[in-house]
Amino acid sequence: MSASSLRSFEYLEGLPGTTFNRLYKQPSTALAIFRRMLPHLAKSFVMALLYISRPMPVTDLEAWVRPDGRRERDNAFNLLERLHILASAANPGKPRAYNLTNPFAASLRLALTGGGGHNSFGVPTNVAEDDVITIPELDEFARKQWEGVLGYMVGSSTGVDLSNSGVELSPGVQHLLRGGGLVDIRGRRVEITQDGFAFLLQEVNAQVWTMLVLYLQAAEKLSMDECEVLSFLFTLGSLELGVPYSKTNLTATQCQMIHDLSDFGIVHEATPEASHFYPTRLATTLTSDAGGLRSTSLASSSDANRGFIVIETNYRIYAYTSSNLQIAILQLFTRLITRYPNMVAGKITRESIRRAISMGITSDQIISYLTTHAHPQMAKKQPVLPATVVDQIRLWQLEGDRMKATPGFLFKEFNTQADYEAT
Amino acid sequence: MNAVDGSDHYSKTSDEPPPSLLTIILDTNPNAWALLSPTLPLSAAIANLLVFINAHLAFNNANKVAIIASHTQRAEFLYPLPAHEISPHINGSNTHNGDVEMADGDEPTVAEETSTDDANHYRPFRQIQSTLLTSLSTLLKTTSPTSLTPTTSIAGALTLALTYINRCTLNASTTSPNPTTTTPSDNALNPDTAPPPLHPRILILSVSGDLAHQYIPIMNTIFACQRLSIPIDIAKISGDTVFLQQASDATHGTYIKLEHPRGLLQYLMMGFLPDQSCRGFLVAPTAVGVDFRAACFCHRRVVDVGFVCSICLSIFCSPPEGAICLTCGTHLQLGEYGEKPAVVAKKKKKKRDMVDGKAKEATVRSRPG
Numbered sequence: 001m002s003a004s005s006l007r008s009f010e011y012l013e014g015l016p017g018t019t020f021n022r023l024y025k026q027p028s029t030a031l032a033i034f035r036r037m038l039p040h041l042a043k044s045f046v047m048a049l050l051y052i053s054r055p056m057p058v059t060d061l062e063a064w065v066r067p068d069g070r071r072e073r074d075n076a077f078n079l080l081e082r083l084h085i086l087a088s089a090a091n092p093g094k095p096r097a098y099n100l101t102n103p104f105a106a107s108l109r110l111a112l113t114g115g116g117g118h119n120s121f122g123v124p125t126n127v128a129e130d131d132v133i134t135i136p137e138l139d140e141f142a143r144k145q146w147e148g149v150l151g152y153m154v155g156s157s158t159g160v161d162l163s164n165s166g167v168e169l170s171p172g173v174q175h176l177l178r179g180g181g182l183v184d185i186r187g188r189r190v191e192i193t194q195d196g197f198a199f200l201l202q203e204v205n206a207q208v209w210t211m212l213v214l215y216l217q218a219a220e221k222l223s224m225d226e227c228e229v230l231s232f233l234f235t236l237g238s239l240e241l242g243v244p245y246s247k248t249n250l251t252a253t254q255c256q257m258i259h260d261l262s263d264f265g266i267v268h269e270a271t272p273e274a275s276h277f278y279p280t281r282l283a284t285t286l287t288s289d290a291g292g293l294r295s296t297s298l299a300s301s302s303d304a305n306r307g308f309i310v311i312e313t314n315y316r317i318y319a320y321t322s323s324n325l326q327i328a329i330l331q332l333f334t335r336l337i338t339r340y341p342n343m344v345a346g347k348i349t350r351e352s353i354r355r356a357i358s359m360g361i362t363s364d365q366i367i368s369y370l371t372t373h374a375h376p377q378m379a380k381k382q383p384v385l386p387a388t389v390v391d392q393i394r395l396w397q398l399e400g401d402r403m404k405a406t407p408g409f410l411f412k413e414f415n416t417q418a419d420y421e422a423t
Numbered sequence: 424m425n426a427v428d429g430s431d432h433y434s435k436t437s438d439e440p441p442p443s444l445l446t447i448i449l450d451t452n453p454n455a456w457a458l459l460s461p462t463l464p465l466s467a468a469i470a471n472l473l474v475f476i477n478a479h480l481a482f483n484n485a486n487k488v489a490i491i492a493s494h495t496q497r498a499e500f501l502y503p504l505p506a507h508e509i510s511p512h513i514n515g516s517n518t519h520n521g522d523v524e525m526a527d528g529d530e531p532t533v534a535e536e537t538s539t540d541d542a543n544h545y546r547p548f549r550q551i552q553s554t555l556l557t558s559l560s561t562l563l564k565t566t567s568p569t570s571l572t573p574t575t576s577i578a579g580a581l582t583l584a585l586t587y588i589n590r591c592t593l594n595a596s597t598t599s600p601n602p603t604t605t606t607p608s609d610n611a612l613n614p615d616t617a618p619p620p621l622h623p624r625i626l627i628l629s630v631s632g633d634l635a636h637q638y639i640p641i642m643n644t645i646f647a648c649q650r651l652s653i654p655i656d657i658a659k660i661s662g663d664t665v666f667l668q669q670a671s672d673a674t675h676g677t678y679i680k681l682e683h684p685r686g687l688l689q690y691l692m693m694g695f696l697p698d699q700s701c702r703g704f705l706v707a708p709t710a711v712g713v714d715f716r717a718a719c720f721c722h723r724r725v726v727d728v729g730f731v732c733s734i735c736l737s738i739f740c741s742p743p744e745g746a747i748c749l750t751c752g753t754h755l756q757l758g759e760y761g762e763k764p765a766v767v768a769k770k771k772k773k774k775r776d777m778v779d780g781k782a783k784e785a786t787v788r789s790r791p792g
Contacts, residue, residue: 114548285484
């Protein structure tokens with residue numbers, strides 16, 4: 001399970017069972033949850049049970065799993081029950097048996113076979129020739145919007161001028177960022193928080209999910225139906241890139257969502273009044289696994305941004321990028337020395353790492369950022385990053401953790417010695 | 424401080440299993456399906472297969488599928504289609520390096536029709552369904568009654584499957600910008616250095632029996648799969664062949680003989696859906712005994728006991744003419760084949776020895792006393 005899905009996942013687990021029942025009525029939701037949320041073994045169980053009409057005895061399922069896979073099996077069952085996918089059937093007198101819960105199984109079957117009248121995979125429309133938006137245009141739009149959001153967060157604290165990105169953040173987005181504790185607004189200055197740094201160093205897909213969970217939490221306050229919002233998000237994940245979809249069959253809430261999400265670059269709508277919208281790559285990769293993401297994610301969609309960092313064993317770092325945003329992020333934990341038209345060179349030093357750590361960035365975040373953005377030539381090697389650098393970054397963090405506080409109790413003012421000895 | 428030491432954190436283990444490529448070889452021998460039609464007509468089998476394919480694709484976004492028909496006299500791709508079959512007019516640009524471009528799910532392969540059905544069907548699923556159905560119907564239409572033979576060209580289909588898997592593996596190793604530097608054999612030789620970018624496997628839905636005349640090509644493909652560690656799964660719907668059992672056994676695949684062909688879908692879902700990373704945890708539903716018999720090279724007969732050339736290990740059901748190996752031409756010496764072995768009568772043990780032995784024992788026992 002990748003880190004990106006964890007947040008959405010924790011959020012989902014907290015929902016009451018009735019919400020699940022309503023969510024699973026949409027085949028696209030059932031499919032997306034099946035694909036994204038379940039570990040591999042659990043998927044096998046679901047598929048094995050999907051076309052069995054009678055509940056399956058626990059003993060049979062257990063016999064199917066090898067003895068050394070018991071931990072994985074228990075994990076899988078546990079999770080399936082928490083997500084209300086698997087339920088133990090009530091058949092008194094017989095051993096415990098499992099079957100799939102009904103709205104989920106029926107929806108998944110519908111998703112696999114097609115048919116029904118749910119329209120949950122989006123209704124494509126035909127658009128006049130000159131209105132068609134190509135995939136590169138969509139990518140460019142999504143990149144611009146998303147980097148605008150990130151730039152808004154970074155820009156204030158690092159002093160790099162990001163104003164030329166030309167994206168004006170809508171008040172809604174600014175409000176959302178502040179509400180989620182990612183930035184802190186003091187007067188007119190925007191200051192990034194610790195959570196904000198952690199957010200910045202995540203993968204794009206994880207960032208999108210984090211943002212969407214924030215959106216979901218905000219939606220509750222705006223008295224939007226969270227169930228409707230969620231199921232529309234999962235629908236978005238199953239749409240196809242570069243195809244216009246009709247808005248006519250969407251509810252008012254969902255139309256409002258399209259408007260909000262276009263601020264992030266997750267969907268594209270020409271005008272608020274237009275009758276159709278395009279999902280961008282940010283939306284269509286929502287329900288992909290991390291494995292599929294590396295090749296399709298936004299970061300790698302344009303060749304220039306696909307892995308650009310070279311780091312050497314002498315802590316020198318070279319980044320082939322001219323994006324102000326990327327440079328600003330790098331500057332959070334490196335000392336940049338020179339800047340060339342398509343490259344910046346810098347050095348990881350103790351001071352730069354300590355500074356980053358004092359801002360709340362952890363060494364693991366830095367390492368994972370460097371790993372995900374490693375240059376293809378570096379990514380070929382195993383391990384990707386030089387071991388000395390990885391160790392040193394961790395050591396620099398540990399320098400600050402020499403003392404550890406554990407909670408304790410203080411008892412005082414005992415009346416007698418006997419009392420003292422009795423405690 | 425010890426926490427930072429230890430080198431296990433260098434190897435970045437990805438907890439997500441790699442995507443898997445499922446290559447399905449569908450035996451489309453019309454004779455065999457005609458025999459099966461009371462229990463499992465071809466249309467029902469295809470419908471079940473489609474659900475199975477969709478389930479496979481639902482496992483992971485990057486999962487891929489290829490379907491190959493093993494027809495009476497030839498093997499053909501049903502999905503994905505070679506690009507020139509879809510757009511013959513742009514054929515010239517594809518053939519410049521001798522490669523056949525395969526249209527994959529990324530490009531719209533079929534004429535896009537915006538029907539109301541679209542919104543109710545996940546798009547990749549629908550694409551595969553329509554492509555598979557159209558190519559299958561063209562395949563069946565082009566079959567003339569004269570070309571009907573009771574066998575099927577499994578060997579050809581397996582070869583096609585291997586070529587396709589090879590190509591996908593090359594494409595999948597995107598981490599190296601120059602794909603020619605890593606060949607799949609490199610990956611197979613040192614699997615520890617780089618995790619496999621793709622888990623390929625082959626599933627054969629077999630309905631016809633008697634593959635003895637293709638013994639050699641089939642065994643060759645089996646050994647190729649074994650070397651590349653590609654499991655071959657067999658769903659034996661009807662008929663019985665010796666070699667497919669060996670195929671699944673040699674490549675650690677699953678062999679299931681369907682007792683009730685009507686329940687094809689459940690067999691597929693339970694037995695064949697879990698991929699390599701899952702099978703590590705599951706008890707494999709595999710055949711009890713494997714038939715290891717081979718076919719002779721001279722008459723393609725399945726033999727229990729045969730003659731083996733000592734040079735090239737070719738198998739013959741009877742000594743070849745003039746005792747010259749048909750494969751390598753070595754002049755073989757049969758020795759005294761067919762003669763009755765001279766039986767040497769067992770010598771009877773001398774009684775005296777026995778008496779001596781007992782006598783010795785007696786002395787040993789008596790000594791402590």
